[in-house]
Amino acid sequence: MSAIGNYFRSIFSGLKTLFQGMAVTGYYFRNARKEIITQQYPDNKDTLRMYDRFRGIVVMPHDENNLHACTGCSACEIACPNGSIEIIAPRVVDPETGKKKKVINQHIYHYSMCTLCNLCILSCPTEAIVMDQTFEHAVYDRSLLTQILNKPGSSLNPNVKE
Amino acid sequence: MYLSIYDFSSFFQSIDNWLTSTFPEPIATIIVWILIGVSAIAFTALLGLSLVYAERKVAAWFQLRIGPNRVGFQGVLQTVADITKLIMKEPLTPGTSDKFLYNLAPFLMMLAPFIVIGALPYAEGLQVMDLNVGVFFVTAVSSIGVLGILISGYSSNNKYSLIGSMRSGAQVVSYELSAGLAIMVIVVMSGSLQFSEIIEAQRDGWWIFKGHLPVWIAFVVFIIAGTAETNRGPFDLAEAESELTAGFHTEYSGIKFAFFFLAEYVNLFIIVVLATTLFLGGWMPLHIGDWEAFNNIADIIPPIFWFLGKVSALIILIMWFKWTFPRLRIDQLLTLEWKYLLPISLVNIVLAAFIILMGWHF
């Protein structure tokens, strides 16, 4: 008799667990409006805010006079594990002091090789480069991913101490 | 109380009268055939599209998502776009496959639902052919579908497909037994194999209400077996995508894949319509004892809406299963059938016969 009892008990306890499971999904089905977790991405572009520490791409901020803070010291180039930064900074003679000094010519940044590890930002003594929070960087041509961070005609902010 | 304005038969009768009076007899018959054929194809396509859309929306709501919402209002045209894409894709035939069988399988798959759809009752007078063995016809013809699955798996020359189709063969053949026995309960109760008479027998109450225990058991068994017969989750072993990538239709692409895809949904619809007709009174409005007021209101709602309402409720139920439960393993699937459903159905049919013998049903 117990075998038959077990048989029916297994059916009913099994059905019960199934209904419990359905109750969970049923709850979400009924409250679908409230519980939806997905974002309507291209539609919510205007309201979408990334966290201020979000690492999207390395940029070099310039102020209104087209001045940046990069001294061309190459610290970021050395810190980068992937060789995504190349600094071209020839030594030129400073007309005032007469000493030879590095001046940034091109701060080349290969986004395609960057792992966004933040090490370059940490290593920069003058905080010349920062992480930007943008994240839509897809391009049609891979060469567009190589950027020169210092803008043409820009120069070192004289207030920056080395 | 019964409102005859919702009866479709007079409408179709008038069309028929007009045709026979305008054209000579054979031409009229041909025109009728063509009309029926075209509307069956249109209906099947529409059905497939709307069910796929419904499934995607329902699944999304279960899964905290929004679902398709880009193409058309709330994404209603999404499935149309999908099918258009599938039609435009190249229908690839693998080089090492059995070409003839490979190309035949999708059509076999689609054939069964096409035939069956004509024999189902949708509303008063809205039925292509009210066969006197309708129930038998539907169960018999709908099992052609499994041939499509078997052939597709066999001919694809892909081991995943083969495993999937063999699983499916075992599954469909087994579950047809208990589905058939569940149907038998109703046939015994209403004493007819004709859909119209089965529905007529439920005029004073649906079988699920007046049939007592045997009908409840039969209903549960039928829903489970029906889900299994249509290869839907949790019984979707034939295409178990986490095990067999896509199962029997792994190698199919383009319109041939679309056929498999649509056939699955039309089969789902057929099972649900069967359940509705047999257990939930088909298009019969809900009548509760002698609450005249309520019964009158129920009568005012056209039967086609009653029918659609019941069908959608059952469809959502079956989708709910799919989106909640894990998949069974093949041996567990067969255990469930042979150790649980089949013995229960066998006892159940004896019980039903006994109840009828004693006259205990309403």
Place this chain on the structure above:
Amino acid sequence: MEETIISPDGTQEYFINMGPQHPSTHGVLRLVLTLDGEIIEKVEPHLGYIHRSIEKMCEKDNYRQIIHLTDRMDYLSAHMNNHAVSLAIENALEVEIPDRAKYIRVIMDELTRISSHTLWWGVMGMDLGAITSFLYGFRDHEYITEIFEETCGARLTMNYNVPGGVMFDIHPNFVKHVKDFIADFKTKLPEYDTLLSGNVIFLERTKGIGILTKEDAISFGVTGPAGRASGFSNDVRKKEPYGIYDQLDFKEILYTDGDTYSRYKARIDEMWESIKIIEQLIDNIPEGDFQAKTRKVIKLPKGEFYQKVETARGELGVYIVSDGKMNPYRMKFRSPGFSNLSALDRMARGGKIADLVAIMSTLDLVVPDIDR
């Protein structure tokens, strides 16, 4: 031509390539299955599809740069991987790191563990055919990811640890958000149990399937929840505590059955333990520095250094051979996934294809971790 093997009853064995692209290998793992019908006779993993020679790359990078490579091994335990390398370097340099950094590291580790396990839970459901659980698991995973993003700046490859501490201080909202998450997650975990753990189909699919005995677990080196489900007590947090784990009150989850269900349960229980750990810490993060002062150029003394930590998958060992230069002479990772995978054949033999899928998902394989 290969000889065809005919079994005694006249049927023929056949082979199936599962992967490198298959929905349930979750990555580019290739398994060559020898099948008799649906019964598995042999499972042969073939590796190397995502080998990026991380160990070799470490030899050219300096010690600060190595850490970010470890994010990319077991990307779901990125914090623990970073932690392991940082600890190895710190031990070699014999720097004492501030308490605040230790606390933050442990909280982050446990959050990572929860996030990894929630994702695993969802994937486990999906492998067994309950696709909805994937989305529920991902919802909670995503919650933690947002917390990480706020503090560390990245969602998956955080690179938050540096030799001597952590890269930034925690975000001002961090404590609040973690508390919110814990409160929310405590209501969600029971849901996991009703949806899958109690479900009769799920029990049928997992109980008594893929049994790994304790002896096998030890000899294959199966660690983490998978090993502990077989009764092999191997929690590094208990055995060789690092960070501040020795001051914390938590249990090592041990099961004895060694079947798929025990491995499943072990992970679910581990999430509760992680919640407990985070609750003990989150209110008492000490004030102070979050980073110890280290030299700009780190040079390890000559010698060999080994550090192991408990990741979400098991024991991760970091072995550094230094010749006193800026970069290691040799770097070796003992990744948990590799050893766990080696036991797969033992567990899956005699089961069905569907069992193999269930077993694989309870091993919680992350393929980049196996290949490195």
